[in-house]
Amino acid sequence: xxxxxxxxxxxxxxxxxxxxxxxxxxxxxxxxxxxxxxxxxxxxxxxxxxxxxxxxxxxxxxxxxxxxxxxxxxxxxxxxxxxxxxxxxxxxxxxxxxxxxxxxxxxxxxxxxxxxxxxxxxxxxxxxxxxxxxxxxxxxxxxxxxxxxxxxxxxxxxxxxxxxxxxxxxxxxxxxxxxxxxxxxxxxxxxxxxxxxxxxxxxxxxxxxxxxxxxxxxxxxxxxxxxxxxxxxxxxxxxxxxxxxxxxxxxxxxxxxxxxxxxxxxxxxxxxxxxxxxxxxxxxxxxxxxxxxxxxxxxxxxxxxxxxxxxxxxxxxxxxxxxxxxxxx
Amino acid sequence: xxxxxxxxxxxxxxxxxxxxxxxxxxxxxxxxxxxxxxxxxxxxxxxxxxxxxxxxxxxxxxxxxxxxxxxxxxxxxxxxxxxxxxxxxxxxxxxxxxxxxxxxxxxxxxxxxxxxxxxxxxxxxxxxxxxxxxxxxxxxxxxxxxxxxxxxxxxxxxxxxxxxxxxxxxxxxxxxxxxxxxxxxxxxxxxxxxxxxxxxxxxxxxxxxxxxxxxxxxxxxxxxxxxxxxxxxxxxxxxxxxxxxxxxxxxxxxxxxxxxxxxxxxxxxxxxxxxxxxxxxxxxxxxxxxxxxxxxxxxxxxxxxxxxxxxxxxxxxxxxxxxxxxx
Numbered sequence: 334x335x336x337x338x339x340x341x342x343x344x345x346x347x348x349x350x351x352x353x354x355x356x357x358x359x360x361x362x363x364x365x366x367x368x369x370x371x372x373x374x375x376x377x378x379x380x381x382x383x384x385x386x387x388x389x390x391x392x393x394x395x396x397x398x399x400x401x402x403x404x405x406x407x408x409x410x411x412x413x414x415x416x417x418x419x420x421x422x423x424x425x426x427x428x429x430x431x432x433x434x435x436x437x438x439x440x441x442x443x444x445x446x447x448x449x450x451x452x453x454x455x456x457x458x459x460x461x462x463x464x465x466x467x468x469x470x471x472x473x474x475x476x477x478x479x480x481x482x483x484x485x486x487x488x489x490x491x492x493x494x495x496x497x498x499x500x501x502x503x504x505x506x507x508x509x510x511x512x513x514x515x516x517x518x519x520x521x522x523x524x525x526x527x528x529x530x531x532x533x534x535x536x537x538x539x540x541x542x543x544x545x546x547x548x549x550x551x552x553x554x555x556x557x558x559x560x561x562x563x564x565x566x567x568x569x570x571x572x573x574x575x576x577x578x579x580x581x582x583x584x585x586x587x588x589x590x591x592x593x594x595x596x597x598x599x600x601x602x603x604x605x606x607x608x609x610x611x612x613x614x615x616x617x618x619x620x621x622x623x624x625x626x627x628x629x630x631x632x633x634x635x636x637x638x639x640x641x642x643x644x645x646x647x648x649x650x651x652x653x654x655x656x657x658x659x660x661x662x
Numbered sequence: 663x664x665x666x667x668x669x670x671x672x673x674x675x676x677x678x679x680x681x682x683x684x685x686x687x688x689x690x691x692x693x694x695x696x697x698x699x700x701x702x703x704x705x706x707x708x709x710x711x712x713x714x715x716x717x718x719x720x721x722x723x724x725x726x727x728x729x730x731x732x733x734x735x736x737x738x739x740x741x742x743x744x745x746x747x748x749x750x751x752x753x754x755x756x757x758x759x760x761x762x763x764x765x766x767x768x769x770x771x772x773x774x775x776x777x778x779x780x781x782x783x784x785x786x787x788x789x790x791x792x793x794x795x796x797x798x799x800x801x802x803x804x805x806x807x808x809x810x811x812x813x814x815x816x817x818x819x820x821x822x823x824x825x826x827x828x829x830x831x832x833x834x835x836x837x838x839x840x841x842x843x844x845x846x847x848x849x850x851x852x853x854x855x856x857x858x859x860x861x862x863x864x865x866x867x868x869x870x871x872x873x874x875x876x877x878x879x880x881x882x883x884x885x886x887x888x889x890x891x892x893x894x895x896x897x898x899x900x901x902x903x904x905x906x907x908x909x910x911x912x913x914x915x916x917x918x919x920x921x922x923x924x925x926x927x928x929x930x931x932x933x934x935x936x937x938x939x940x941x942x943x944x945x946x947x948x949x950x951x952x953x954x955x956x957x958x959x960x961x962x963x964x965x966x967x968x969x970x971x972x973x974x975x976x977x978x979x980x981x982x983x984x985x986x987x988x989x
Contacts, residue, residue: 376853377852491943521715521879521943522714522881522923523923525923525925526922527938527940529925548852548853551882551924551927554925554928555925555926574929588854589854592853592854592856593927594857594882594885594886594887595882595926596882596885596921596924599886601864602860602861604854604857604858605857608824608855
């Protein structure tokens with residue numbers, strides 16, 4: 334994509350542990366256009382959060398980005414000086430975390446915590462202006478009695494309200510890209526619906542691009558326009574939500590979709606056999622082949638590339654490799 | 663399935679927690695965790711308790727196991743009121759009621775081997791006399807839940823989350839119970855592992871004629887596993903009845919909103935704005951007067967404020983709303 338706001342190219346993030354190298358993110362490429370909402374789906378340990386952490390520069394030792402580029406607005410984040418990066422984070426790129434309970438400071442009022450982002454990034458703003466702006470954003474985020482809530486501490490708010498504060502904090506500087514790491518996983522369904530609705534509304538009003546990291550395919554179906562399915566550090570399938578939900582290609586995505594109980598049928602659930610491999614001992618060849626119901630002999634020693642069965646829909650599986658005859662020279 | 667035989671019944675079961683101040687002196691406030699719940703669990707069925715956090719579903723499950731002492735009410739299991747049983751008497755009941763817990767990491771003792779974990783109930787209840795007998799039964803159980811019996815001498819940390827949950831299930835099955843209380847058994851697991859455990863629970867039910875009380879907040883999972891569901895809100899039952907009927911045509915407004923709030927897997931069906939429930943769950947310390955749902959209910963009228971709705975029957979179903987069935 335030419336006009337992408339965010340271009341992740343062949344990103345490698347490795348953890349240098351005592352037991353060996355863990356390639357948590359292994360050659361991931363993701364594009365997000367301005368104003369687009371993109372879902373990153375996968376089970377625990379597939380590298381979806383690590384992709385976001387690498388992007389934000391929040392990796393902890395022994396983790397390290399050791400390959401690839403992350404272009405945001407044409408600037409390479411991996412090569413940027415920490416000082417310049419700090420100007421970008423929380424300002425043009427911001428993030429919402431999964432746990433609204435642990436990601437707020439318990440001894441500072443929520444208003445001041447949100448205000449901090451403004452005072453850091455918008456130096457020309459006075460404290461009073463910043464306060465008014467925060468109250469305005471609180472109202473936008475659907476927090477009732479915004480002026481009163483401004484002075485409250487996190488423990489005085491419910492989980493749903495805390496997540497709204499997190500969203501307000503992320504949106505206060507009008508970012509171009511919002512990374513939401515499982516923003517509704519810790520919330521109840523009715524609150525989840527409220528938060529998703531709010532995020533959608535803010536996204537449409539402000540034209541913010543959203544990277545939605547989740548394990549819930551329902552959330553992706555409702556919220557996103559495109560999605561990337563990750564497994565063991567690699568993108569297995571990508572394309573538009575419409576296309577993938579209608580015409581699923583990769584055996585893993587298919588298994589994932591069929592193992593979620595939906596509310597329409599009571600058919601026996603499909604099981605993906607086995608379990609997610611340890612990142613220290615990945616199987617040779619295709620990473621999914623030991624669990625795949627269609628695996629062939631070559632899956633066990635060759636790694637499949639990305640093939641494009643239909644325009645814009647990419648699949649990492651030999652089943653979709655174009656026939657030799659058809660291949661263009 | 664035989665729906666005539668009631669295995670367990672609660673009558674007006676209530677649990678209230680006394681709030682105390684920092685010096686341990688009683689305050690006037692009381693947390694109404696479970697208020698006057700009367701439900702029946704039939705033999706061989708799966709009854710699911712559904713609701714959001716704080717609705718009292720887990721408290722109810724624990725009350726049935728007597729892990730929490732009820733404030734008021736009766737628990738009738740196989741014709742006997744076990745609410746007043748002593749610890750010694752309860753030990754006999756625990757042969758017939760067992761529990762599967764939510765967190766497979768916290769519910770297994772990290773210093774015990776699988777042999778001890780699954781074998782412990784067999785020894786304490788003197789089901790198996792000799793060591794060989796115990797080992798044989800443990801291996802049978804491991805086979806039943808899909809763990810290779812060779813792994814009998816491993817510790818919990820050597821297993822993945824899904825396998826640990828299988829060990830938890832084997833432990834619950836060890837005494838051949840009639841009723842298993844499953845408290846969010848799959849919510850800590852990944853999607854692909856979740857489906858394996860759900861299918862295992864279903865197979866075991868068929869094989870061993872088990873009855874499940876299944877506690878969950880995931881409406882998709884509940885639809886898949888249960889015969890009947892019971893929707894709770896703030897310690898009270900809103901609606902109880904056959905799963906299919908409730909999912910097709912919910913009578914209580916809360917059930918309706920709950921079902922609509924679940925993000926659908928079909929991208930064509932994007933949520934409409936009017937289907938979103940506003941507000942948050944009220945506090946269980948000061949529940950609203952009358953109907954407890956009225957502060958969030960868009961259809962609330964004057965009567966909802968003053969009069970508490972009773973659980974009324976509509977065919978095979980019961981719902982607690984003044985306007986249920988009125989359209």
